[in-house]
Amino acid sequence: MKKxxxxxxxxxxxxxxxxxxxxxxxxxxxxxxxxxxKIGAVWGLTGPGSEIQIIxxxxxxxxxxxxxxxGGVTVKGEKYQIELITEDVKGTPDGAVTSANKLVxxxxxxxxxxxxxxxxxxxxxxxxxxxxxxxxxSTFDTMTPKNAYSVSAYTTYVSYKPIIYxxxxxxxxxxxxVAMTEILDPIVQRVAAVGREEIKKRGLTYVGNVxxxxxxxxxxNVLNKVLTYKPExxxxxxxxxxGAGALAKQARELGFNGPIMGNSPWDPIFVRDKIGSKExxxxxxxxxxxxASAGADIPPMAKTIIKQWTDKHKTPCIxxxxxxxDPLYTLVQAIEAAQSLDxxxxxxxxxxxxxxxxxQGVSKIGGLKTYGHNHMTLQxxxxxxxxxGQIEFLGWNEIVVP
Amino acid sequence: MWDGVLQGxxxxxxxxxxxxxxxxxxxxxxxxxxxxxxxxxxIYMLGAYVVYYACVVGHIPFLLALLISALVMGVGGIIxxxxxxxxxxxxMEPAILAAIGLTLxxxxxxxxxxxGYTKFIPSVFPGVVKLGGVRLSKDRLFAVIMGLVLTSAxxxxxxxxxxxxxxxxxxxxxxxxxxxxxxxxxxxxxxxxIGSALAAIAGGLxxxxxxxxxxxxxxAITKGIAVIILGGIGSISGAVLGGLILGLVDxxxxxxxxxxxxxxxxxxxxxxxxxxxxxxLLGHD
Numbered sequence: 280m281k282k283x284x285x286x287x288x289x290x291x292x293x294x295x296x297x298x299x300x301x302x303x304x305x306x307x308x309x310x311x312x313x314x315x316x317k318i319g320a321v322w323g324l325t326g327p328g329s330e331i332q333i334i335x336x337x338x339x340x341x342x343x344x345x346x347x348x349x350g351g352v353t354v355k356g357e358k359y360q361i362e363l364i365t366e367d368v369k370g371t372p373d374g375a376v377t378s379a380n381k382l383v384x385x386x387x388x389x390x391x392x393x394x395x396x397x398x399x400x401x402x403x404x405x406x407x408x409x410x411x412x413x414x415x416x417s418t419f420d421t422m423t424p425k426n427a428y429s430v431s432a433y434t435t436y437v438s439y440k441p442i443i444y445x446x447x448x449x450x451x452x453x454x455x456x457v458a459m460t461e462i463l464d465p466i467v468q469r470v471a472a473v474g475r476e477e478i479k480k481r482g483l484t485y486v487g488n489v490x491x492x493x494x495x496x497x498x499x500n501v502l503n504k505v506l507t508y509k510p511e512x513x514x515x516x517x518x519x520x521x522g523a524g525a526l527a528k529q530a531r532e533l534g535f536n537g538p539i540m541g542n543s544p545w546d547p548i549f550v551r552d553k554i555g556s557k558e559x560x561x562x563x564x565x566x567x568x569x570x571a572s573a574g575a576d577i578p579p580m581a582k583t584i585i586k587q588w589t590d591k592h593k594t595p596c597i598x599x600x601x602x603x604x605d606p607l608y609t610l611v612q613a614i615e616a617a618q619s620l621d622x623x624x625x626x627x628x629x630x631x632x633x634x635x636x637x638x639q640g641v642s643k644i645g646g647l648k649t650y651g652h653n654h655m656t657l658q659x660x661x662x663x664x665x666x667x668g669q670i671e672f673l674g675w676n677e678i679v680v681p
Numbered sequence: 682m683w684d685g686v687l688q689g690x691x692x693x694x695x696x697x698x699x700x701x702x703x704x705x706x707x708x709x710x711x712x713x714x715x716x717x718x719x720x721x722x723x724i725y726m727l728g729a730y731v732v733y734y735a736c737v738v739g740h741i742p743f744l745l746a747l748l749i750s751a752l753v754m755g756v757g758g759i760i761x762x763x764x765x766x767x768x769x770x771x772x773m774e775p776a777i778l779a780a781i782g783l784t785l786x787x788x789x790x791x792x793x794x795x796x797g798y799t800k801f802i803p804s805v806f807p808g809v810v811k812l813g814g815v816r817l818s819k820d821r822l823f824a825v826i827m828g829l830v831l832t833s834a835x836x837x838x839x840x841x842x843x844x845x846x847x848x849x850x851x852x853x854x855x856x857x858x859x860x861x862x863x864x865x866x867x868x869x870x871x872x873x874x875i876g877s878a879l880a881a882i883a884g885g886l887x888x889x890x891x892x893x894x895x896x897x898x899x900x901a902i903t904k905g906i907a908v909i910i911l912g913g914i915g916s917i918s919g920a921v922l923g924g925l926i927l928g929l930v931d932x933x934x935x936x937x938x939x940x941x942x943x944x945x946x947x948x949x950x951x952x953x954x955x956x957x958x959x960x961x962l963l964g965h966d
Contacts, residue, residue, distance in 0.1 A: 325792055326896070491940050496892055497890075500936075503685055503689055503692060504935055521801065521892050532809050532816060532818045533688070534809075552803075555803055556807050
């Protein structure tokens with residue numbers, strides 16, 4: 280009886296010790312287990328322009344998967360797997376602020392990526408800047424010296440203008456009269472203003488413009504007025520791809536046969552399909568590229584992305600994928616260069632870097648004279664033309680932003 | 682500039698007929714059920730998506746897809762009337778709340794089911810028709826013709842058929858109509874069904890001219906309400922006149938100012954008309 284009681288006591292003690300040891304050991308991790316780096320992502324997954332932002336968001340997820348598959352982000356010998364927390368800004372500044380607040384104050388991220396619309400990027404920056412959170416926007420044209428913690432990971436829209444007007448003059452030397460359509464938005468008007476400077480510089484004639492609200496779909500009345508100026512060239516500045524296709528189609532329907540130039544990296548396939556007929560999808564050029572037409576001119580990183588995308592999604596890889604890829608890709612390079620997870624260290628390191636690898640090749644970093652700091656990534660600018668329904672790649676051009 | 686004015690008139694009248702198609706259904710529902718069906722814009726949106734999936738995904742011919750959409754949304758409208766609006770017929774505030782709730786529900790369902798990004802129906806009638814210095818896309822011309830045909834058909838049904846006369850009777854006095862042996866519930870359902878079918882056709886036509894998106898119904902309901910207030914709530918002929926007037930404003934004002942000013946002028950026209958004729962241009966008691 281005494282032996283039995285002793286055995287029970289020993290058994291219970293052993294069990295209790297084992298349980299205690301297990302609980303203690305749960306607090307330890309294997310040295311080979313990767314830690315997690317939470318990064319916030321803001322995209323307009325609903326609302327105007329969501330068709331391209333969803334793809335950008337998927338492009339960023341592809342980048343995350345690629346980085347994590349290679350071991351993640353390495354900082355001071357520690358490996359970090361990226362955990363992407365994506366929020367939908369719903370295409371509005373209020374939505375952008377709400378999303379940013381949630382990421383910064385609830386999810387406690389130190390880095391935020393995403394968005395290609397400057398007024399939405401500004402809304403995010405209004406939250407990230409005072410909290411010293413590093414914000415890697417896809418495109419952030421309207422940065423000022425006050426945006427100490429913001430980076431534009433993709434070439435700014437204004438940077439395309441000289442390249443587009445160079446091509447215009449070279450290809451259509453006899454055409455002089457330019458009219459513009461512009462969305463009622465500060466960045467679009469800024470881009471249009473740069474366009475007017477290019478027109479003046481090159482001895483072309485600016486015949487007028489028509490402005491219209493963001494989110495318009497029916498451009499007949501806008502184009503009707505623009506065409507009363509009798510332009511030879513139509514500059515449609517910035518628009519969503521659907522809007523660009525609709526503008527071009529409706530301009531052709533109303534009898535405009537001259538070249539149409541755009542300023543956004545639209546997916547050429549989407550724009551061509553939106554225009555519809557081969558007769559209308561012609562003499563239209565804009566800063567973009569599409570894999571099949573670019574062929575051997577595609578940079579190695581872009582080829583990697585295209586293969587990953589088509590393997591995963593089984594659909595054509597369009598430029599929006601790269602615009603989603605680059606914020607996270609360049610951010611990770613900045614983190615690894617800084618060997619720090621402190622946003623201040625990362626930003627300071629980035630602005631001292633001369634180049635960074637991007638989806639479209641090695642890109643310069645600049646912008647000090649124009650934006651007050653070196654927070655601009657300057658990818659080489661692709662140029663594509665629609666010619667009788669065919670997509671023609673016209674080559675890569677170097678961007679210069681002082 | 683004169684070419685621009687003529688083009689503006691044509692553009693405006695073409696747009697006006699689309700507004701008429703949207704407003705007709707709204708006017709019909711209001712005159713019979715006595716409620717302002719705010720979810721009418723979402724019926725328009727869902728109708729457009731039915732056409733998209735039938736035509737683009739299912740490869741069904743566009744006209745057949747329009748018919749399918751009209752039938753589907755018509756039946757949907759009848760179900761809505763039976764399940765929801767019949768209980769609150771004639772009561773403005775509960776009807777508004779119910780319709781707003783439906784609007785939010787349909788938009789959310791559309792985002793989940795169809796995705797948040799825009800789609801488009803490839804042009805059904807590519808090319809343009811040229812009349813002197815004026816050009817109109819064949820898609821828009823087809824929309825105008827459909828608007829004319831459906832409006833005329835509705836007029837004929839109301840004026841010449843027994844069902845139409847019953848609808849008129851119910852719109853004037855439901856109790857008296859019931860006393861005359863008219864099944865008011867059946868007429869309500871039919872009106873809701875026809876109104877929804879008209880909205881679906883308008884949505885499908887606009888989807889082929891412009892784009893489809895879950896929020897496209899907002900434009901339709903805003904225009905629809907403006908048209909029926911201008912034309913006279915409950916008046917079919919008023920909806921036609923109101924639609925064409927607002928279409929002309931949208932087509933001509935941007936030539937001299939901007940699209941935003943066109944919207945302002947449109948509302949100013951409505952306010953001025955209401956000051957002189959509170960029931961609208963062709964409204965009646």
